[in-house]
Amino acid sequence: MSTPTFSFETTAEEVATAFSHEIKGKNVLITGTSMNGIGFEAARVIAKHANLVIITGYNSQRLKLSEEAIKKNLASLAAVRTAAAEVNAYAEPLHVLVNNAAAIAQPTFKLTADGIELQMATARVGPFLFTNLLVPKLLASATEQYTPRVVYVSSIAQSMRTGVNFDTIKAPTSETYNHVDSYCQVKAANVLYIPDIHYSHVPPQANLVSDIFTNINQTEEAITKMKMGMLTPEGRPAEGHNWKTIPQGAATTVAAAFDPLIGDQPGAYLVDSAVANDAIAPHSSDPANAKRLWDVTEEIIGQRFEF
Template identity: 60%
Template sequence: MSTPQFSFATTAEEVATAFASEIKGKNVLVTGTSLNGIGFETARVIAKYANLVIITGYNEERLKLSEDALKKDVPSANIRRLILDLSSLAAVRKAAAEVNTYSEAIHVLVHNAAAPLGPFKLTVDNLEKQIATAHIGPFLFTKLILSKILAAGSSSYVPRVVFVSSGAHAFGAGVNFDTIGKPNEEKYQALDAYTQGKSANILMGIELSKRSNGRINAYSLHPGVIYTNINQKEESIAVMQSFGVLGPDGKPSTERFEWKTIPQGAASTVAAAFDPRLNDVPGAYLDDSTVANDAVAPHSSDPANGKKLWEVTEEIIGEKFVL
């Protein structure tokens, strides 16, 4: 096979086609698969070749719409729905327990779900909603289904965990260890909360790879600037406008950013999940479907921060995550 070269314009479909033989026979779990989002597109292109694609969401009705759309587009797809609310630790435990009853191993876990940018919100566990959804819930979920992930490993295959981060991580100061477990509404800024979650994603990709000692390869990525369902929520529009991502009309602004389509935006996720060239670079960060470690801000690649984040998150969930 000739080595595929990817660019800004590469689509998820093109990446999946290039790695069809890698996807074949795999069982993949993708979080946050609502219509008109990059998680849905990720699931759609993978479903053409995979053995099983598990899609998740916290809303049963919306999740069913995604399943119906996937089966309509890919009649041969084997799709399974899983209710997963990452903002609730109890809900995460319930979903993980269900996954652990499956007969199949999980070859690839894609952490794609995110909470919309918006006003300060506490979860049922008294955590700030963005960091809970982007990092704490995914950390617990990964821990609880670890045996399913490890079961996919073999002498010729290393299971993968993929974190959908963002280049916006570099616009913040990194994870605030003082507030991650003790939210402070007075100091809350929506964009800062978002960048903290995305910084945590990169740190976890590096730390999970390191702690697994070659048994799991984890990656993070920047999908691009994309007009998805999450940018169109009423609570998010003002924040996105203040940052210049959306214009006064609430539509994408091209003054500061070059936008990707949803198919282009999902490309890096599919590459992180299946490109065999990444086996040699566990913990890597991708942009435009290629390794872009130089684009990671120092606070999001500092090993001390990764270690601290892991330990602080263990305290928050009340469990050790030992590999």
């Protein structure tokens, strides 16, 4: 089987068109789909071909918004459980889950009601719980010809710093908090999650996207990227920094969800809509780290998952 050739400039629309046959008839759930973000753009183009797209944040004629049980913010474990129960109650099968939601990397240390650092709660712990609660429904959609898929949005930050700090995940404090470190740890955790979920027999696809100018960069808390020279003080793309547009940035999400050539490659890591496993940092691909992260996350949640 051949696949189209994609590049840095490829848009989500182009990828969805290329894989329209694979998208046809599928039911897809995407978290973190506020306007002017890659989650919404991915949902928009997928909805042109899919049977049903469930999004968590915006309603339009093309996109079905779930009931109030599904929240934008996955930081509350109670809300995650309620949302999962709502999805599990749907009569329709679930073929693809895209974990796109994230919290901005902000200098101010914040804990959720569950005592988890906000970035880690929103982009790692909440999605971990949400995914595992939906695993039986995902598995039920499998056939001899089709394997359900889970997508996690990561970034090149998974290769920066030293990876996941297990001590600060379990016991976060303002004294040990650094917003850049936390951001990099979350992205590394989302890549480490890949071999974990394989224990549940659902092949996930990691999704790396390049820097994309979205609504999350237009907030006062986008100081992290300003300090890295990626944004101007006005929150605009810095000169000389190679940014993707939102349509370009969402392309890899769509490819991770539907490229048929990676359906039998659990843990595929994508850059510019193509597999690039050699770009994974050693600390983000260590099986021992992955197993430890799985165990630590279960400990934080207070629930074990065995399928």
